[in-house]
Amino acid sequence: MTETLLDEHQDWTGQWWRPEDPDNKVPGVLTYSPDEGLRLRLIGGWKYNVTRPGKNGSTIITDELQRWPVVVGIGDGKYITLLSVHVTTARSFSLGGMFGTPDKLELRAHTALVGVHIDDPDEPAFTAASAHVEDMTVWSRRTGIQETHYFGPERDLTGTIELKHLEALTVESGPLTAKLSHYAWHPHSERTRSQTLTRVREHQVIRFEREEPQSFEYWLDLLGGMADLLSLSTLRACGIISMSVFLPPTPDDWPDDHPMRDQPHEITVYQVRVVKPKPDAEALDLRNYVLTLDDLPFEDLLPRWLEVRDRFAAARSMILGLRYVRSGYIETRVVTAVAAAESFHRALDPAPPIPPEEFKLLRKALLEAAPADRKAWLSDRLTEHSNVPTLKQRLLDLVGRVGEAGVRLVHEPEVWAKAAKDARNNLAHVGTADNDLNHLHAVAEVTASLVILNLLHELGVPQDRLRNAVDEHPDLSHAAKLARRVLCNDNSIVMQIAAVGVTVVDD
Structure with missing residues (x-):
């Protein structure tokens, strides 16, 4: 199993176009950097200045640069959709290029979806999403790795390492299903001239599913919420190491006996978030967690978190923003x-400090006692919103x-x-x-x-x-x-x- 990490550089070479103008394809290279985000460098391009109609049929070329909600392409054989795209640099080596198409165009994008073309970013197209979040493995208090050590005579040191697959923890919250899944890799040996090093690896992944397709932003909000929960649990900023969204299965595209007939299509998401992941950084000591699944079981915590994060959204955002x-x-x-x-x-x-009926009577009495030229001033300050x-x-x-x-x-x-x-x-x-x-x-x-x-x-x-x-x-x-x-x-x-x-x- 391979995992695409958001702390790794990536690039795709291919052709790119806007959905509303599919015949105008332009070659270029898309790069992803965990520090600089998504950058698309085109050889050629499209009209990049924002224009407005002027008087007498003239056209005004402004100094504003174009923004497009979607740009699509095929890079290294993969369908790619770029969301929230804007022009950063345009170069034209002729006067005609300044008023037509540039010779070079550089774009920035907020998000890349690798594996799909979508014309409308708000389209309810995805039925699931998953994310690998920093510190989630320790937070889950689950491991499939068992180590045994034997201390024999004359410093005879032997032992075993056993790796088991763990079943996913599953909980339903209304139409939404959440799963905390265990991912593990077969033991792998690396041999050098000095030694042989054998490793086992595991981590936890959170996955959300719904039968009814939802928009990309809906799923992104859920995955970001899990990063918030881990940040609250550790009191330090936790980044998303990798994330994906899933399209429904397309059984008609596969033979009857093909295993992919009933499998959803995984779409890898690239996006630079406020918290940049550092998956190789040292893990927190357990005492640095204020909340783990030892304190509250997953089936209780997850639904409760979905309620709390919505009800206290403003407070949650502000307090985690400080982290x-x-x-x-x-x-x-x-x-x-x-x-x-x-x-x-x-x-x-x-509840208000003064009962509402009592407050109305008090307000009426105060307004009657106030001088005529002060009634409006007092009325503005004695509203129902001031009884708090x-x-x-x-x-x-x-x-x-x-x-x-x-x-x-x-x-x-x-x-x-x-x-x-x-x-x-x-x-x-x-x-x-x-x-x-x-x-x-x-x-x-x-x-x-x-x-x-x-x-x-x-x-x-x-x-x-x-x-x-x-x-x-x-x-x-x-x-x-x-x-x-x-x-x-x-x-x-x-x-x-x-x-x-x-x-x-x-x-």
Whole structure:
């Protein structure tokens, strides 16, 4: 079995054309680079300037360059579809080329689908998708490799390595079926003049299936969601190592006894994402996971994740964005972290602090008492949307939802909530900020960590596992130290957890 990795360079030589003009084929080379993405260099090309009609039948040639939703081609004998294509460079060595077709044209594409021609990128054509995601193999807590070691007399070292195929874990969520499949390779020996090295390999792949075909973006969103789940589970950015989508089987294209009659057609996807995969990087130690399939079985976790990622989409994107992009201004990280906390709480749809009927009566009384020239101003501020918890109340609620783990993280909820509220308001509403960057850094890290705990809580992670994560995970435990020492100015080892009525010794 071969696997096309998104950290490897690829190139295809062939002919390329736009679906609406199939007779105008142009030779060129498509290259994929994990750093630079997809680049198509054409010998010749198409009209690349955007034109607009002018007065008296004239044509205005603008300085804008063309964009095409789809470009297709046949490269090295393979059907290839390029999505979201735009011109980057055009070269013309004659005056006619400037107003006609160029002598050289360079294009960039967002995505390449190798193995298919599709004219409409939104066409519901695919019935399945799969991805190999970083850290998924350890996260699955499944292995088909068994090692046995024997220690005999006089340092006699012997042993065995056994490789078994594991059945896929399968779960259904509405019309969607998800499978966590085990892929393994037969033992392989490499012989050199100094030694013989024998290897076995395995990894896990996530696959989604539906009977009703869906668009490419639908499947891409699901695969990206699995990368998000692994990033949440490890608290570090996890990239997609390889991904594919699948077309329905075409039994009429094969003989009656051919094994491919009932097999879907695999289409390899090339795309540069925010997180670039590093499959050969060292694996995380198990203690760096805040969630594995030991904590929640696949059949429970996957459907719950699909609900959580949709319900808390904005908070999820913001909080994982802080993991995907570590650099940047600390002020931006503070605003993003607090906004993620507020967005998460809004998605919970809490009850208004004042009952709606009581709020209507109060609003009416205040408007009647207000001077005539102030009624409009007051009315704009006393809408039904203003009957919501304050930011500080939202933050304190998030601590309470995760119980002891939340208090162990923020140390003193009132102190942290005020610090987070003031930092966000000073940055977003006043236009000033605390000049103490250590203080702002602590606010960002503690607040982001609390949102992570709440996401894990929504997934059903037990309270004791959340508490252990705060105590043991390097990132969460560091955030807890920042809360205690920077925000609360407390260097003691005793944390008084007044919110839950217990005292916990910080060991």
